[in-house]
Amino acid sequence: MERRAAHARTPVGRSMEPTERDRDRVLPGARAGSVLLGLSMLAACEGRQSVLAPAGADARVLGDLFMVMLVGAVVLWLSVNGLFFYVTRINPAALSKRFANGLIVGGGLLLPSVVLAGLLGYGLSIMPDQRAPGDGLTLRVRGEQWWWRVEYWPEGADAPIVSANEIRLPVGQRADILLDSARVIHSFWIPALGGKMDMFPGRETRLSLHPEKPGRYRGQCAEFCGTSHALMAFEAVAMPPEAFDAWLRQQEAPAAAPATAQGQRGARIFAREGCGACHTVRGTKARGLVGPDLTHVGSRLSLGAGTLGTTLADYETWIAHTGTVKPEVEMPAYDHLDPADRADLAHYLKALE
Amino acid sequence: MAEHQPAPDEERREFREERESLWRITLAPATWAVHFVICYAAAAVVCAKAPDSIGTLRLGIGALTLLALGLIGWLGWRAWVQWDVRTTGDYRNPLGEAEDRHQFLGHAAVLLSVISALGVLYVALPALFIRSCG
CATH class of the missing domain: 2.60.40.420 (Cupredoxins -  blue copper proteins)
Known part of the structure; x- marks a missing residue:
């Protein structure tokens, strides 16, 4: 834009030349850009x-x-x-009147009526199966x-x-x-x-x-x-x-009892912090219904409803930074837990497979 | 033209006829509108209150559709006669004479009948394909 404004200030006779050159220079780039854009959009089909x-x-x-x-x-x-x-x-x-009338009736009336009726019938016919x-x-x-x-x-x-x-x-x-x-x-x-x-x-x-x-x-x-x-x-x-x-x-099975010492410590922290008020872990005293059932949370393929992965670090991130990971989520951030407790809790949850 | 002796009230009669045909061009779209409202309202009420009666509803919509198409067909035929394009060969009726106005109203009514018939058919198609309320 600025360059064009500069050209506008130059005398008319001179202003043409750089514009032509600009076009030569810009076009291949634009073409490559649109090809790249097209390719990247194709990738979105996968x-x-x-x-x-x-x-x-x-x-x-x-x-x-x-x-x-x-x-x-x-x-x-x-x-x-x-x-x-x-x-x-x-x-x-000029077209003959007969041809023009035929075009209007055929292309403007018959063709759209038939095509729309066909598409409507096709669309409606696949709805019941869905x-x-x-x-x-x-x-x-x-x-x-x-x-x-x-x-x-x-x-x-x-x-x-x-x-x-x-x-x-x-x-x-x-x-x-x-x-x-x-x-x-x-x-x-x-x-x-x-x-x-x-x-x-x-x-x-x-x-x-x-x-x-x-x-x-x-x-x-x-x-x-x-x-x-x-x-x-x-x-x-x-x-x-x-x-x-x-x-x-x-x-369907209830949660397995923690097998390791760290897992047992994590289970105690889970109980101590009152997690069971909101979460259920079947087979334990945790019966809360506010948040997701965690009986087999360790077997899931994501945390925080598709927001995080499932490494121990992800569990710790979720526990300590809920509101940062997922703004305005109801679960409070347990950032007051010291790092050792947080690791134990993450370990306990990840083992709930 | 010279031998034509206008009857004393011919002008008044002609004007009355024009006024009527002005109303008549709205009848085909009005039929479409009424058909549309009845179909949608009936489907909503039947599916909310008695979903088992959907078969009767579909038959009813079918009958109503035939009735509406018949009515629109008849209106369209009268409009076609009024347009009189076969005798006059005049598609556009560009002159501001009484006869041209008369035929133009027929022309407009024919086109409105065609679009109304299509509208009625498209409104009825879901009842043909969809067999349950949900």
Whole structure:
């Protein structure tokens, strides 16, 4: 901008020359930039949180819908602009009235009516399958600020298996997922597995997912829900059915007693600091329901609802700096613990597998 | 033209007819609007109060759609006759004469009937494809 302003002050005859040179110099750079941008955008098609890398039946159908719309849009764009180019540059003579009327009726009335009816029918025809009933397993997921309360109800179960901040599903089966929320509207979305569904306080919504490829994917709250909305994520794992059943049995069991001296010290600190008022560790006196169930927190693939990893250092970071890691989270920061106590507590929690 | 003797009240009759056809061009979009409101309200009430009756609701929407399309078709046909494009070959009716105004109102009503019929069809399509309330 500044350079152009400088040119504007130079005499008219001279101002052309540097501008031409500028253009020669700028264009290759711009071209390389757009190529780079294009490549980096292509890279976004990969990954474990991409609608363009589907791993489930529902995401595949939605991916097809996207491709149909994209290809259709490109064809329409090329046709309209091609026609425009033809009548303005190649053959700018006046069109016959008959042809022009045909163009208006055919291209302006018939074509959009038929294309829109086709797309509407296609879109509507895939909707019922997205909400098809499940094969037996039901999950209940409640949105909290800013984490996920998860219950697994295998077919015929009369009590749930409680977990948090992680969704595991068996491959090759359709699972029902019933959603609601504690206080504000959230939205449950695992892009690699299917569409998103809003979660409302006091109202149950339903989604069903049919994973096809085993793997680790990522889910994310897709409706702004407060300060740490962006940090409300979760790991989604699609597992072979036998592995899933084994995992679920392990999740059902109460917590193992700490096996090491350090773990035992950590358990005492957990009790002493009153962690059990908010957290449940099944098999101990900790029965709080305010925060996530920690019975098997050590088996999870992330901490703080997809915010941190799972090393001992991550546990310590979470315990001592909750509000820094996740602004406005309800859990207070336990930064008054001395480093040894903090390490013991982290050790105890990580061993809860 | 010279042998045409206007009846004393012809002008008044013509004016009345124009006034009526001015109303008539709104009837097709109004049919679409009524169809839309009934379909959405009925679906909302049935799914909230009696989700098991969704089959009856879908049949009802189907019948209402046929009725609306029939009505719009009839209005469209009357407008087509009024437009009279086949006899006159005049698409645009650019002159400000009574006859041109008359035919232009028919022309506008034909186009509105077409878009209304499409609107009614698109509103009804979900009832064809979706078999449950949720």
